Amino acid sequence: MGLFGKKKESAPCCCSASPAAQAAPVSGTAPSGSVKVEILGSGCAKCNQLEANTRATLAQLGMEAQVGHVTDFAQIAAYGVMSTPALAIDGKVVSAGRVLTTAEAAELLQKAK
Template identity: 65%
Template sequence: MQIKILGSGCKKCLTLADNARAALASLGREAQIIKVTDFAEIAAHGVMSTPALAIDDKVVSVGKVLSADEIAALLPTS
């Protein structure tokens, strides 16, 4: 599984990345977390408001910092 944090690297983006790590830890799962700061690549995902979260290249949240529990609920079960 691959999780992308799409954003400029601001405090909200860092918090979203931390929450993604916490969500994975709470579920005992592992994933590759990638921070995407290139605006062309962010726009290629159709994202115009950051931070955004993509799981396996599917954008699941735009423009808000999800909690660890909210992220855990979005992760695939297998």
């Protein structure tokens, strides 16, 4: 109650934690020696195209990766993403707001190796 000089005591909010701590993994952790790739988006055509390009790039590079698709907007927001589609590698957002070509995705995935 804010009247008469009394301040309302507030409990700590669950949203004060870091976005990485709040985001739940899609399906566990990646096996050792592989990367964890997540496509962040609602499942629209652009998100699906980014996923297809990323999978094709992984196949070309011969990389072992766990690929997931996060469609829950609360989890996407926890990553700090404001526009989709977005690509996260090992929990870090490396691209947002556009569909990457296979060459662009290859460059980002090789850096994560």
